[in-house]
Amino acid sequence: MCNGPLFKKIFIFALPIMAMYILQLMFNTADMVVVGHFSGRKALAAVGATGSLINLIIALFMGLSVGTTVVVARDCGAERKADVSRSVHTSIAISIIGGFIVMVIGIIFCRPLLKMMGTPEDIIGLSTIYMKIYFISTPANMVYNFAAAILRAVGDSRRPMYYLIIAGTIHVIFNLFFVIVLHMGVAGVASATVISEYISVGLIIICLCRYEGAIRFIPRKMCIDKHKLKDIVRIGLPAGMQGLLFSISNVLIQSAVNSFGSIMVAASAAASNVENYVGTTMNAYYNAAISFAGQNMGAKKYDRIDTIAKVCTVLIFTTWIILGGATVIFGKQLLGIFTSDPQVIKLGYLRIGIMMVAYFTCGMMNVYPGLTRAMGYSISPMISTLVGACIMRIIWLATIFTWHHTEIMLFACYPVTWALAGIGQVGIFFYARRKIRKSNMPKIKSADI
Numbered sequence: 001m002c003n004g005p006l007f008k009k010i011f012i013f014a015l016p017i018m019a020m021y022i023l024q025l026m027f028n029t030a031d032m033v034v035v036g037h038f039s040g041r042k043a044l045a046a047v048g049a050t051g052s053l054i055n056l057i058i059a060l061f062m063g064l065s066v067g068t069t070v071v072v073a074r075d076c077g078a079e080r081k082a083d084v085s086r087s088v089h090t091s092i093a094i095s096i097i098g099g100f101i102v103m104v105i106g107i108i109f110c111r112p113l114l115k116m117m118g119t120p121e122d123i124i125g126l127s128t129i130y131m132k133i134y135f136i137s138t139p140a141n142m143v144y145n146f147a148a149a150i151l152r153a154v155g156d157s158r159r160p161m162y163y164l165i166i167a168g169t170i171h172v173i174f175n176l177f178f179v180i181v182l183h184m185g186v187a188g189v190a191s192a193t194v195i196s197e198y199i200s201v202g203l204i205i206i207c208l209c210r211y212e213g214a215i216r217f218i219p220r221k222m223c224i225d226k227h228k229l230k231d232i233v234r235i236g237l238p239a240g241m242q243g244l245l246f247s248i249s250n251v252l253i254q255s256a257v258n259s260f261g262s263i264m265v266a267a268s269a270a271a272s273n274v275e276n277y278v279g280t281t282m283n284a285y286y287n288a289a290i291s292f293a294g295q296n297m298g299a300k301k302y303d304r305i306d307t308i309a310k311v312c313t314v315l316i317f318t319t320w321i322i323l324g325g326a327t328v329i330f331g332k333q334l335l336g337i338f339t340s341d342p343q344v345i346k347l348g349y350l351r352i353g354i355m356m357v358a359y360f361t362c363g364m365m366n367v368y369p370g371l372t373r374a375m376g377y378s379i380s381p382m383i384s385t386l387v388g389a390c391i392m393r394i395i396w397l398a399t400i401f402t403w404h405h406t407e408i409m410l411f412a413c414y415p416v417t418w419a420l421a422g423i424g425q426v427g428i429f430f431y432a433r434r435k436i437r438k439s440n441m442p443k444i445k446s447a448d449i
Contacts, residue, residue: 006292006304007311013157014288014315020148020161021280023168029273030172031189032338034179043186044339045266046126049119049254050110054134056247057106061098061142063240065091065149067232069287070294070374072153072215077298083228084214088150089221090228092208095146099139106135117251118258120265126186133190137197144201147208150215152291163203171196238378242369242385249393249417256397256410264407267347270338274331274348275355278323282363285312285319286370293374302436309371309429316363324356351411358415364422365389368429377432384428388421 035043068091075083110131114124148160171192178188208217257268289312296304327334331352335345365388369381396413 014284016157016161018284045262046123064236066239067236069149073294074298077295081214086225095143099142103138117255130186137194140197140201147204167196167200238382242382245390249390267344271348271351289370320360354411361418361422368425384424
């Protein structure tokens with residue numbers, strides 16, 4: 001990560017992460033497809049109505065995994081092996097504690113929160129069942145994501161993908177068995193998720209226990225090092241707050257979607273799953289940016305961060321043109337995978353068309369905070385997201401959407417706020433870059449291309 005040309009390295013590093021995210025989406029899509037075709041439109045809407053709320057509850061702790069990636073990558077780049085080990089054991093301890101906290105909160109408060117969101121009465125019971133079972137998996141999900149962050153920080157983006165393939169295949173098999181054979185509906189797809197999450201975390205922990213090197217996990221050494229905790233929280237907490245704030249705005253939008261009834265909820269859920277294949281592909285560049293920039297910061301090769309930013313920007317635009325264009329062209333066929341209901345497909349395609357117009361701004365909004373956090377500036381990206389995305393979405397819903405209560409005005413909220421937040425994140429990156437250059441670099445060399 002710290003030597004030689006960057007474009008090929010970043011792209012190759014991002015590919016397994018991209019594949020991992022796509023596989024995760026495919027397994028989540030399997031939930032939607034199975035319940036949509038075998039349990040009906042209401043079951044599809046019930047599962048779809050929970051996504052933004054689940055993300056809201058887990059966002060804060062998941063953000064701390066960003067701190068893990070940055071801290072481990074920096075220690076690795078600086079070749080501080082003892083610090084790497086302390087960071088690893090602290091991170092796993094945090095993830096276990098956080099996972100159980102999230103599980104309890106999710107199980108207790110899911111139904112009241114669904115009511116607050118205005119979830120339609122004809123699906124709220126099914127949504128509650130799905131969420132209560134789903135949250136049993138959060139301790140495993142949390143540990144898996146922290147462990148995957150540790151592996152990515154040292155340049156290993158493939159093994160998390162392999163474990164996900166194994167767990168995801170089992171997920172799909174149990175999905176089909178529970179829903180088609182046992183007729184368990186939403187409870188079946190949630191149960192399949194729980195089983196697969198615990199299989200994936202078992203595999204990745206075994207990997208860390210057998211790993212040769214500083215990131216090897218030794219269970220008896222697991223403890224929380226206060227200095228490493230401070231470093232992880234300093235970087236990860238603002239990232240978690242950003243995710244939390246972003247999730248709050250998405251919950252508000254989901255509440256607005258709910259106001260159109262269960263058909264719109266089903267359409268929005270199906271369209272969101274299609275769009276997420278483009279978004280999560282771009283998110284792979286975010287993870288690559290954090291890992292590469294973090295290691296180069298640790299190695300004090302600050303000039304290479306500019307090249308990392310350029311490479312990620314090119315990859316974002318390329319992904320938007322290719323995948324975004326394909327999503328628009330084949331949108332109706334993709335929605336048909338989830339349901340045969342023509343109303344659901346029509347409304348879902350309306351959302352896809354609006355989203356894809358400027359989806360590259362979503363990628364910019366996500367990738368540039370990763371670069372900025374790797375340089376040690378974590379609060380500013382959070383503020384940019386708060387103002388550009390969260391507050392502006394609230395203002396949009398309270399004004400434009402209230403004045404023109406239509407599906408178009410609702411979904412237009414996304415690209416507008418992505419663009420505003422993206423401009424802010426790029427500006428903050430350039431500010432942080434100048435600060436780093438002035439304070440740490442005696443001389444800037446041209447980056448490797």
